[in-house]
Amino acid sequence: MYATNYHRASSVQDAVKLKSGTEEGKYLSGGMTLIATMKQRLASPSDLVDLRHIPDLKGISVNGRSVRIGAATTHYDVASSVELKAVCPAICDLAHHIGDPHVRHMGTIGGSVANNDPAADYPAALLALDAVVVTNAREIKAGDFFTGLFETALEEGEIIVAVTFDAPEKAAYAKFRNPASRYAMTGVFVARRGNGEVRAAVTGAGADGVFRHDGIEAALATNWSADALAGVTVDASDLLSDIHASSEYRANLVKVMAKRAVAAA
Amino acid sequence: MAKVKMTVNGRQVGSECEDRTLLVHFLRENLALTGTHVGCDTTQCGACVVHMDGRSVKSCTILAAQAAGSTITTIEGLAGGGDLHPVQAAFKANHGLQCGFCTPGMVMTAVDMIRRHGANLDEATVRAELDGNICRCTGYHNIVKSILAAAAEMGGVQQAAE
Ligand SMILES: Cc1cc2nc3c(=O)[nH]c(=O)nc-3n(C[C@H](O)[C@H](O)[C@H](O)COP(=O)(O)OP(=O)(O)OC[C@H]3O[C@@H](n4cnc5c(N)ncnc54)[C@H](O)[C@@H]3O)c2cc1C
Ligand code: FES
Ligand code: FES
Numbered sequence: 001m002y003a004t005n006y007h008r009a010s011s012v013q014d015a016v017k018l019k020s021g022t023e024e025g026k027y028l029s030g031g032m033t034l035i036a037t038m039k040q041r042l043a044s045p046s047d048l049v050d051l052r053h054i055p056d057l058k059g060i061s062v063n064g065r066s067v068r069i070g071a072a073t074t075h076y077d078v079a080s081s082v083e084l085k086a087v088c089p090a091i092c093d094l095a096h097h098i099g100d101p102h103v104r105h106m107g108t109i110g111g112s113v114a115n116n117d118p119a120a121d122y123p124a125a126l127l128a129l130d131a132v133v134v135t136n137a138r139e140i141k142a143g144d145f146f147t148g149l150f151e152t153a154l155e156e157g158e159i160i161v162a163v164t165f166d167a168p169e170k171a172a173y174a175k176f177r178n179p180a181s182r183y184a185m186t187g188v189f190v191a192r193r194g195n196g197e198v199r200a201a202v203t204g205a206g207a208d209g210v211f212r213h214d215g216i217e218a219a220l221a222t223n224w225s226a227d228a229l230a231g232v233t234v235d236a237s238d239l240l241s242d243i244h245a246s247s248e249y250r251a252n253l254v255k256v257m258a259k260r261a262v263a264a265a
Numbered sequence: 266m267a268k269v270k271m272t273v274n275g276r277q278v279g280s281e282c283e284d285r286t287l288l289v290h291f292l293r294e295n296l297a298l299t300g301t302h303v304g305c306d307t308t309q310c311g312a313c314v315v316h317m318d319g320r321s322v323k324s325c326t327i328l329a330a331q332a333a334g335s336t337i338t339t340i341e342g343l344a345g346g347g348d349l350h351p352v353q354a355a356f357k358a359n360h361g362l363q364c365g366f367c368t369p370g371m372v373m374t375a376v377d378m379i380r381r382h383g384a385n386l387d388e389a390t391v392r393a394e395l396d397g398n399i400c401r402c403t404g405y406h407n408i409v410k411s412i413l414a415a416a417a418e419m420g421g422v423q424q425a426a427e
Binding site for chain 1 (some may be wrong): 267283284285287306307308309311314317320321322325326327328330331333375377378394396397398403
């Protein structure tokens with residue numbers, strides 16, 4: 001790892017100020033992506049501004065059906081939240097299948113969303129839940145937030161403060177894990193609202209990162225069942241192809257994971 | 266360089282290190298606690314697992330500076346004097362190790378797992394919970410057996426104490 005300077009922020013304002021005084025500083029949350037990348041010398045921030053001790057960024061609140069998850073809330077705390085499980089068990093289940101227990105004790109929703117790894121799990125949930133990413137400056141709809149591979153709408157220095165959404169009537173996430181890395185080789189999050197609106201978001205498969213699938217959404221809006229997906233076609237030409245799976249294999253996985261998710265919802 | 270202070274195995278410690286120093290290197294090199302191992306550079310093997318503020322974490326992917334002010338327990342802090350911790354005793358009784366390289370991480374992981382699940386642990390849960398720990402020798406069977414035996418033993422002790 002290249003040398004760096006560590007700073008611990010006590011508030012969001014403090015963090016912005018600390019970072020603005022650095023040459024090429026980065027915010028640090030759980031470090032499960034950033035420290036791991038720095039160890040490989042694939043990132044070399046001059047400074048790290050630790051957000052993990054900012055009280056405003058932590059915790060989960062559920063008010064009726066409206067949910068707010070602080071950016072520095074760990075995957076473990078999302079997975080084990082009793083209030084959250086009561087209104088949206090799908091997101092708890094998703095968090096429970098990220099990485100391994102030790103990664104879940106450190107990694108946070110804010111870090112995962114800011115990183116927008118094309119194989120990460122949370123982006124699919126946020127897109128399917130029509131969630132809002134709340135920053136220190138504004139509110140960004142998930143549909144406008146994820147802009148490409150490891151790319152987001154965040155401006156330089158902008159901090160994610162929380163993620164908010166209204167709990168859906170039904171939802172579930174099905175993930176085909178890469179057996180070595182635990183990341184999603186393909187994951188599908190399906191959600192249905194009381195008004196019948198259906199959203200289905202796919203992670204791990206898209207060449208441009210997380211995306212919604214119109215065909216799956218239309219089929220499920222007419223008939224919320226795994227059988228309804230039998231006739232849906234998934235175009236392999238927009239999908240990732242790598243040593244783990246070809247784009248055709250992923251296209252099939254999208255359909256299978258969507259079926260499993262609907263069956264589990 | 267800055268002085269990093271934390272509580273390790275019940276003892277207040279402070280030592281100078283670079284900001285980029287990983288917690289595992291701080292423990293091994295600054296504090297000479299070499300029970301915590303490094304088995305990979307991809308955050309995948311779990312040989313480095315310690316407890317930070319009561320939760321299992323991979324000390325190879327946390328800066329010592331991030332851990333400043335926290336309470337750390339390493340494998341050296343488990344046994345009470347000459348008495349092995351029940352998880353250590355179960356690994357010994359069930360032949361839960363061969364070369365022993367992964368064992369400190371396995372034992373720290375098991376203690377955390379039993380803290381969260383108690384005597385309700387079943388085999389499928391233990392295997393799923395071992396996602397972040399790699400063993401190149403045992404084939405995991407005796408590790409799983411050791412953890413289940415320890416969970417039963419510790420669950421029993423907790424019940425007896427209530
Ligand atoms: C072995 C292993 C397995 C994993 N498996 C999975 C998996 O199956 N699925 C999955 O989804 N992920 C997986 N991960 C990644 C994990 O979920 C990370 O926790 C997550 O990607 C990053 O969160 P973090 O809190 O650790 O962020 P960090 O690593 O601290 O930061 C990541 C990036 O986000 C930025 N950032 C952090 N917080 C904020 C904020 N509040 N505002 C603005 N920018 C911010 C940082 O500057 C950095 O660029 C795995 C990681 C490991 C090591
Ligand atoms: S050394 Fe920490 S996970 Fe391998
Ligand atoms: S006992 Fe040798 S690696 Fe596990």
